[in-house]
Amino acid sequence: MSELTISVGPQHPGSGHFRLIINVDGDRITKATPDPGYVHRGVEKQAEYREYLQNIPLLERPVISDSNGSVYAYVLAVETLAGLMVPERGQYIRVLMAELNRMMSHLYWLAIYGIFLGHSTMFMWPFGDREAIIDLAQRVAGTRLTYSFFVPGGVRNDLPDGFKDETLRAFEFLEKRLEEYEAIFVKNPIFAQRTRGVGILSRNDATRLGVVGPTLRGSGIDSDTRKDEPYDVYDKLEFEVPSFPDGDCYSRVLVRLEEIKQSMRIVRQAVKSIPEGPFRLRLPSVMRPPAGSVYARTEAARGAYAYFIRSEGEKTPYRLKISSPSFRNLPAFGFLMKEAHLADMPTIYWSLDYWPLEADR
Amino acid sequence: MLIFPGLSFALTFVLLMVWYERKLLAKVQVRVGPLYAGRFEGILQPLADFVKLLFKELIIPKQADRPLFMLAPTFMMALSVSLLALIPLSPTYMIADSDVGILIIIALLSLSPLAITIAAWASNNKYSLIGGLRALHQMTSYAIPLSLSILGVVVISGSFSLLSIVESQRNSWFLLLQPLGALVFFLGALAELERVPFDVPEAETEIVMGWETEYSGINYGIIMTAAYVKFYALAVLFTVLFLGGWLGPEIVAPPIWTIVKSILVVTLMMIPRGVYPRVRIDQMLRFGWAWLLPLSLVNLIMSLAVVALLK
Amino acid sequence: MTLRYPESRLGLPPGYRGLKAGYKGRHILDMEKCTGCSLCAVMCKNIASAINMVTVEGPFPKNRKAIFPQVDYGLCVFCGFCVDACVFGALIMSTDYELSSYDKPSLIYEPKLLASPSAAPGNATFVVTKSEAYHQHISPHLPPQKTER
Numbered sequence: 001m002s003e004l005t006i007s008v009g010p011q012h013p014g015s016g017h018f019r020l021i022i023n024v025d026g027d028r029i030t031k032a033t034p035d036p037g038y039v040h041r042g043v044e045k046q047a048e049y050r051e052y053l054q055n056i057p058l059l060e061r062p063v064i065s066d067s068n069g070s071v072y073a074y075v076l077a078v079e080t081l082a083g084l085m086v087p088e089r090g091q092y093i094r095v096l097m098a099e100l101n102r103m104m105s106h107l108y109w110l111a112i113y114g115i116f117l118g119h120s121t122m123f124m125w126p127f128g129d130r131e132a133i134i135d136l137a138q139r140v141a142g143t144r145l146t147y148s149f150f151v152p153g154g155v156r157n158d159l160p161d162g163f164k165d166e167t168l169r170a171f172e173f174l175e176k177r178l179e180e181y182e183a184i185f186v187k188n189p190i191f192a193q194r195t196r197g198v199g200i201l202s203r204n205d206a207t208r209l210g211v212v213g214p215t216l217r218g219s220g221i222d223s224d225t226r227k228d229e230p231y232d233v234y235d236k237l238e239f240e241v242p243s244f245p246d247g248d249c250y251s252r253v254l255v256r257l258e259e260i261k262q263s264m265r266i267v268r269q270a271v272k273s274i275p276e277g278p279f280r281l282r283l284p285s286v287m288r289p290p291a292g293s294v295y296a297r298t299e300a301a302r303g304a305y306a307y308f309i310r311s312e313g314e315k316t317p318y319r320l321k322i323s324s325p326s327f328r329n330l331p332a333f334g335f336l337m338k339e340a341h342l343a344d345m346p347t348i349y350w351s352l353d354y355w356p357l358e359a360d361r
Numbered sequence: 362m363l364i365f366p367g368l369s370f371a372l373t374f375v376l377l378m379v380w381y382e383r384k385l386l387a388k389v390q391v392r393v394g395p396l397y398a399g400r401f402e403g404i405l406q407p408l409a410d411f412v413k414l415l416f417k418e419l420i421i422p423k424q425a426d427r428p429l430f431m432l433a434p435t436f437m438m439a440l441s442v443s444l445l446a447l448i449p450l451s452p453t454y455m456i457a458d459s460d461v462g463i464l465i466i467i468a469l470l471s472l473s474p475l476a477i478t479i480a481a482w483a484s485n486n487k488y489s490l491i492g493g494l495r496a497l498h499q500m501t502s503y504a505i506p507l508s509l510s511i512l513g514v515v516v517i518s519g520s521f522s523l524l525s526i527v528e529s530q531r532n533s534w535f536l537l538l539q540p541l542g543a544l545v546f547f548l549g550a551l552a553e554l555e556r557v558p559f560d561v562p563e564a565e566t567e568i569v570m571g572w573e574t575e576y577s578g579i580n581y582g583i584i585m586t587a588a589y590v591k592f593y594a595l596a597v598l599f600t601v602l603f604l605g606g607w608l609g610p611e612i613v614a615p616p617i618w619t620i621v622k623s624i625l626v627v628t629l630m631m632i633p634r635g636v637y638p639r640v641r642i643d644q645m646l647r648f649g650w651a652w653l654l655p656l657s658l659v660n661l662i663m664s665l666a667v668v669a670l671l672k
Numbered sequence: 673m674t675l676r677y678p679e680s681r682l683g684l685p686p687g688y689r690g691l692k693a694g695y696k697g698r699h700i701l702d703m704e705k706c707t708g709c710s711l712c713a714v715m716c717k718n719i720a721s722a723i724n725m726v727t728v729e730g731p732f733p734k735n736r737k738a739i740f741p742q743v744d745y746g747l748c749v750f751c752g753f754c755v756d757a758c759v760f761g762a763l764i765m766s767t768d769y770e771l772s773s774y775d776k777p778s779l780i781y782e783p784k785l786l787a788s789p790s791a792a793p794g795n796a797t798f799v800v801t802k803s804e805a806y807h808q809h810i811s812p813h814l815p816p817q818k819t820e821r
Contacts, residue, residue: 006487013569024491027642054718057751118557118639124390142688142696142765148751156756160685160693190558190637193644285715285757342491343561343641 003030010038014116014346017356020333024342032337032345034330040360047320052078052287055317057148063324063358064145066105068098069300070324070358071150076231077296077307078152082289090154090279091232096270097140097149098298099263103174104133105301106256109353110181113253116346117194122185129177132170139163152287154280164271171264178260186253195249199336199348202247209331213303214259215352218252220245225299239266249351256353286315302326302353326359367456371445375589379407382631389635411586417578425575426483433480434576434583440476441590444469448597449523451607451615462523463515466598467508470553473591474500477562480584481572492571495642496562499552502649503559507549509657513542514602516664527606534605541660543603545653550595551630552649554588558637561645596626687766688752696750698768699743701786703732705762708739712754712763722747723754728783740783745771 008020019035043062047055059074060067072094079086086094107126114122134144139160141147149156185191201211206219216223222243226234242258244251293310303325310319329352336348380395380403387394395403421430447462447469449455459465474497481493515521517538518529536543552559562571576584600606600622607615640648688694708725716723725739732738741754741763755763773779 004487004491050718053753054715057719057749057753114638118560119637120386121390121635122638124392128391138695139685140693142694142752143750146749146751148753156752157688157691157693184636188637190640194638194641341641341643 008345015349016354017360018354020345020349022337022342022345027342029337029340029342029345032334034333036327036330036356036359038360039357043361044320044322048316048318051315052289052317053151053285055320056151057146059322060146060148062361063300063302063305063355065108065355066101066301067146068094068101068150069105069298069302070305070322072098072300073296073298073305073307074309075150075152076298077294077309078287078289080296081292081294081309081311082152082287084153084281084283086154086232086281087278088233088275089277090281092270092274093140093155093159093279094150095232095234095237096267096274097137097147097155099266099270100133100137102301103260103263104130104137106260107133109256109350110185110253113350114185116350117191119185119191125177125181129174132173136163136167136170139166151280153283154278156280158279159274167267167271171268174264175261178257181257186257192250194344194347195253195351198249198344199340199351200246200248201332201336205335206247209335210328211303211332211352212325212328213299213301213353214252214255215303215329215332217241217243218255218351219247225297225304229297231296231298233270237266237269249347252351288313288315300325302355302358303328322361324358324361326353326355329354330359368442368445371442371590371593372586374593375586376407376411377404378589378593378627380404381627382634385628385631386635389632411582414582415579419578419580420575422485422575424485426485429479429483430575431580433476433483434580434587436476436479437473437587438583438590440469440472441587441594444591444594444598447523448594448601449527449606450597450619452524454616455524458524459522461521463511463521463526467511470507471501471504473553474504477572480576484572484575486575488569488574489572492562492574496555496572498642498646499555499559499561499649502646503549503552503653506545506649506653506657507553509654509661510539510542510545510549511602513539513657513660513664516661516668519668523601527601527608530605530608534603536603539603539660539664541656542664543599545657545660546599546603547630548653550599551633552645554592554595554630556592556630557634558640559645560639561642592627592630593623596623596630599623599626684767687764688755689761689764694765695767695769696752696765698745698766698771698781699754699786700764700766700788701740701783702762702764703728703740703783703787704734705760706732706735706740707760707762708735708737709759710739710741711757711759712741715753715757719751719753720747720749722749726782741786742780742782743786744780746776746779 004024006022006024008015008022010017010019017039019038021033021035022029023031043058046058050058055074056071060071063070075094107130111123111126111130114120114126137147138144140163141149141157201209201215201219203220206216206221211219220243222241224241225231226239227241239262242255242262244254289311291311291313293308295306295308297304297306299305304323305325306323308319308321308323309317312318332352333349333354336352337345340348383406384394384402395406397403398409399405421427444466446456447459447466449458477496477500478493481489481496484490514526514535517535518526520526520529555562563573573581573584597619600619604622604626606622607619609615609618684695684697686694687700688696710725713723713725722744723741724744726742727738728740730738750765752765755765771779
């Protein structure tokens with residue numbers, strides 16, 4: 001049969017706001033071209049018209065399932081520009097919220113992986129358990145997903161009373177559930193059959209294509225911004241960076257599940273050793289950082305998130321450039337989907353954890 | 362004839378089965394299924410969905426082959442309903458009795474790939490084409506082990522008629538005499554019905570709805586009803602072939618036993634939907650040809666040897 | 673774990689006041705403390721433009737121009753920066769989150785409506801139909817007022 005060109009387009013139950021043009025010959029994909037750009041809103045340009053504090057609700061909205069990951073880098077960049085020293089309690093609270101968000105994002109990812117493979121229970125259970133973490137985050141910040149919680153100079157409000165006991169209780173529940181997930185979802189013979197040996201990304205290819213995040217760590221390279229360039233109190237907390245050498249979709253799943261456990265470890269240490277004191281610097285709400293440019297990078301749930309800010313001493317930034325991990329993972333699409341089965345397309349696509357809104361900004 | 366084992370009973374049973382499936386999956390997935398339609402836990406929800414489908418617009422693509430496009434759902438419904446007519450619920454409640462009942466059933470089951478290919482080709486859509494081809498491969502590959510496992514039962518009971526197959530289970534059910542055959546029939550039935558984990562032709566995230574993509578409104582309703590009627594028919598067939606049909610203590614009437622056993626089989630067939638993801642098409646075909654076919658052949662040869670030795 | 677809403681609802685912590693953590697729901701305005709400085713509107717202007725200042729009848733000893741904020745919940749993103757911006761502590765956020773309505777004009781909450789602290793704003797009544805499965809939120813249909821500075 002001759003080659004078919006299928007457009008797994010934006011109106012497709014398996015693609016999100018994103019288009020993939022696939023050439024199929026029988027059951028094999030011969031070429032896959034990603035076509036991003038359907039949700040481009042011009043966030044970087046819009047940020048030039050808003051003051052530094054008013055940018056925060058704008059910038060947390062692209063990456064909605066992990067909103068603290070993106071605002072963290074922005075806030076660090078502004079603090080470096082203005083030369084601010086954040087009090088330690090504020091730093092601990094920021095690390096805590098960022099790790100809670102990482103757990104949330106990974107559970108969401110696991111759930112949608114279930115949909116892509118046709119397993120409806122793998123969709124329902126992680127979403128239900130994610131509510132336990134969302135409840136914790138709601139106690140701290142007030143809203144469920146878009147917190148507007150990090151500000152240059154610290155965080156906006158303090159932890160509520162009894163937060164430590166609630167956290168420890170929720171984590172006991174989550175650990176039991178994670179064991180069940182290992183037994184039912186990861187060791188499921190059909191799941192293992194569909195993800196082992198599929199979409200193999202070797203070490204050289206990973207560095208050559210420039211992928212970031214758990215995709216990189218699933219190919220055996222344990223690079224993580226929290227360990228390489230520690231920010232806030234990450235250098236005082238003990239945790240490991242998981243990496244698995246196989247490079248296929250199965251090892252990427254294992255990397256993310258292990259990261260959830262390491263995040264729980266970080267939050268437990270943070271909640272036990274958090275110091276008393278102020279959590280926010282008193283700053284004017286209209287900030288005018290001195291002129292200059294700065295580059296800051298953090299580790300969001302999907303990979304390294306970086307900001308470049310240039311200010312001219314005004315109350316709005318002159319130029320704001322966002323480098324998001326989903327955009328950096330785009331070259332892997334065309335490379336991994338060559339010579340794959342058509343049925344492997346959703347498996348590979350979602351194991352790269354591509355979030356269209358984040359890539360298009 | 363029309364009321365009890367006939368079409369009205371089958372359609373009511375199908376509605377209850379859809380509700381039952383949704384509630385069962387909801388319990389597995391820590392949620393509540395349909396809740397609001399009808400006084401009791403949403404029992405009228407499938408009926409509400411059916412009525413909603415009646416009101417929707419029938420969209421027929423411009424380049425599609427109109428006569429074939431409209432023929433396919435009717436063809437599928439005719440196949441499923443004629444399967445029903447041949448399977449008895451008890452000696453007093455049956456529609457059609459025939460000496461070669463099993464052969465006709467096997468022939469009808471082998472016609473389903475034809476109906477699906479008609480639907481896929483007439484839709485004039487790339488997704489439908491891929492889905493239809495996958496369905497063709499799947500159904501023809503799994504029809505062979507299915508038929509061979511049925512032949513194992515025929516060999517042991519010695520006749521093609523369903524009434525005498527149930528009669529010859531008076532001493533022991535064929536489930537105990539033919540465990541391999543029952544397993545092969547179960548898996549083959551799951552593949553014939555396109556249920557998870559074998560719902561490759563309807564793989565939502567790769568090819569939208571496969572061969573059902575272009576069907577909207579009541580066309581889709583008829584296809585879904587035909588699928589569930591076939592589900593009911595195959596479950597009752599499993600009961601008749603392996604679980605002893607209507608044989609049981611005489612506390613209740615015989616057809617009730619058939620229905621109770623079929624509900625058990627239906628539950629067993631619905632549970633994999635909550636437990637397994639979808640298999641890939643080449644892995645599934647490899648499983649069918651490399652595992653199920655030899656197993657069913659081994660089963661057949663063993664049954665022939667046992668019958669020959671006992672004579 | 674699934675709740676049968678609306679018969680059973682989640683419990684929530686008290687509303688956001690800016691210093692201690694709390695839930696960010698609908699705003700509650702204290703008309704005795706508000707002086708009409710418009711800092712909340714200035715803060716919101718670049719974020720969501722949901723706050724406009726409108727005039728209200730009646731003498732207010734602290735508020736000579738008699739202007740108060742009016743919040744449009746069709747635009748508000750519930751970030752809470754207006755609560756942080758208010759120097760006099762006249763705005764807090766409560767736990768009321770069931771704010772949906774059938775038409776857009778009734779999403780604009782004028783100051784008197786914002787000032788009522790009960791869980792159901794203004795003259796809202798909860799109507800439970802026969803199947804007890806839906807509730808209708810009837811809020812007074814008010815046309816929006818012109819803004820003045």
